[in-house]
Amino acid sequence: MELKDLFLTPIYLAFFYAIAYAVRPRVTNIFTRKYFIPALSVKFLGAIALGLVYQFYYGGGDTFNYTRHVDIIYRAFGESPTAAIKLIFAHGEFDPITAPYTGTMYWYKSTTEYFVIRIAAVASLLSFNTYSVIALVFAGLSFSGMWAMYLTFIRAYPLLYKRLAIAVFFLPSVFFWGSGIMKDSLCIGALGWVFYGFYHAAVLKRNILFSATVGLLGAYVLITVKVYILLSFMPPALLWVVIENNRRIKSATLRTILKPFFLLLGVGAGYLGATNLTSEDERFAVDKIGERTKINQEYLYGLTKDQGSAYNIGTIDGSLGSIVTVAPQAVAVSLFRPFLFEARNPVMLLSAIEATMFIYLTVMMFYRTGIFKSFKQIAGTPLVSFCFLFAIVFAIGVGTNSGNFGTLVRYKIPLMPFYLAALYIMQFQANNAKKLSRFASTEKRASMVARAA
Structure with missing residues (x-):
């Protein structure tokens, strides 16, 4: 960050807030309006905080690696606008005009990283290449998708507007890591639009053209940047559609008979969709998942095993079978770790507090409702x-x-809003079921008294 960040950021921040206040009446109601500006504000806070942490705590990192590439493109605009435009739309190919610039761009041929650089380069032209302003643009793009995610949840459960706002916007890890100049910011925003588009087009079947358009745009971003997010989303989403369509069958007998068929159809469609999606990308091909997982896990484990932040969930030998074997440990570590005593720095402590909250809410949910009833509730919603x-x-x-x-x-961070939202929905349903049960008992006793009288 430079001196110009201090001068330009407040000006652009005022401009972005003016846009937000103008847009708010169109995308909120009397209940959600009060969360719009605070939710946007924490995204802006996360974007600036991420840059400061990387600059003064880590001493560098991916967010500044992106901006170094952006600096090159921004400089190219001053020297050769034609070359700069070609750089923004380039796909790793050699071009004599852009060669003087691409020779120093480490990520020029990396599709995923260079997509982030393109977005940031366009933002740099509108902000005099100011890091903090570019970060605010990323936060705004991310927020648009997350607000769409929030609207989708409250469309299904409008009475949970407060708790769902917490799940989507106010988890510290989500608004910190999902707001700055990073792939994660674009991806969680894109995931929100995919969720919105899928729910409205495939489940509700309303505003199909708009919903499908924004959903496909979000899917394009995920395919380009982190396709594995979409791979994880597709099978459960297709199964969701199958379950919804099965529920709409009026005949209970026919519904029961067709349910196994619909479930198999959903699983099969999800598998085919996932395999076709990655057919041209060797990194995520189904038959290469085990091998790639082994390489990634060993590399990232080796980076930090002497610093106390590495974890071991078991042996992955490159086969799908080994991934299935360690899957329960992987779920536990992703949802419920690091534990508080495993925190080694402030960032990890923040994640440990969130993980502890997830443990508490999960245990209390299953304890109060009962294990069998909880799983029945999950399957029935x-x-x-x-x-x-x-x-x-x-x-x-x-x-x-x-x-x-x-x-x-x-x-x-992409799984955290969905997991916490699911816990809040289950808690809401369980509380309502208890209230109905107490009401039914009261009515029954009143009826018995009336008959006795």
Whole structure:
């Protein structure tokens, strides 16, 4: 960060808030309006905080590696606008005009990282290449998708607008790691739009054209940057549609008969969709998942095993079978670790506090409702089923690949809003069931008294 960040950031911040206040009446109601500006504010706070932490605590990192590439493109605009435009739309190819610049761009041929650089380069042109302003743009893009995620949840459970706001916006790890100039910011925003588009187009079947458009745009970002998020999303989402369609069959007998068929159809569609999605990408091909997981896990584990932040969930030998074997440990480490005593720095302590909250809410949910009733409740609520399945599938993926808590804290943020939202929905349903039960008992006693009289 430079001196110009101090002067330009307040000006742009005022401009962004003016846009937010103008947009707020169109996307909120009387209950959600009070969360719009605070939710955006914590995103802005997270974006600035991430830059400061990387600059003064870590002494560098990915967020500044992105901006070094952006600096090159911004400089190219002053020297050769044609070359700069070509750099923004380049796909790693050689071009004599851009060669003087691409020779110093380490990520020029990396599709995922260079996508982030393109977005940041466009933002740099509108902000005099000011890091903090570019970070605010990323926070705004991320917030748009997360607000869409929030609207989707409250469309299904409007009475939970307060708790769902906490789940989506106010988890510290989510608004810290998901707001700055990072892949994670774009991806969690894109995931929100995919969730919104899928729910409205495939489940509700309303505003299909708009919903499908924004959903596909979000899917494009995920495919380009982190396709494994979409891979984790698709099977549970398709199963969700199948369950919803099965529930709409009026005949209880026919519904029961067709349910196994629909379930098999959903699982099969999810598998085919996932395999076709990665057919041209060797990194995420189904037959290469075990091998890639082994390489990633060993590399990331080795980076931090002497620093106390590495974790070991078991042996991964490169086969899918070994991933299945360690899957329960992967889910546990992704959802419920690091423990408080495993925290080695302030960032890890923040994640440990959140993990402790997840442990408490999960245990209390199953304790109060009962294990059998809890699973029955999950199976009987399609949205909750989707949230838990997505969280579990994603937890297995990041838990087996990360190897250390420092990486895991950032990788797991897409699952956190869905898991916490599912817990809040289950808690709400359980409380309502108890109230109805007490009301029914009171009515029964009153009826018995009336008959006795």
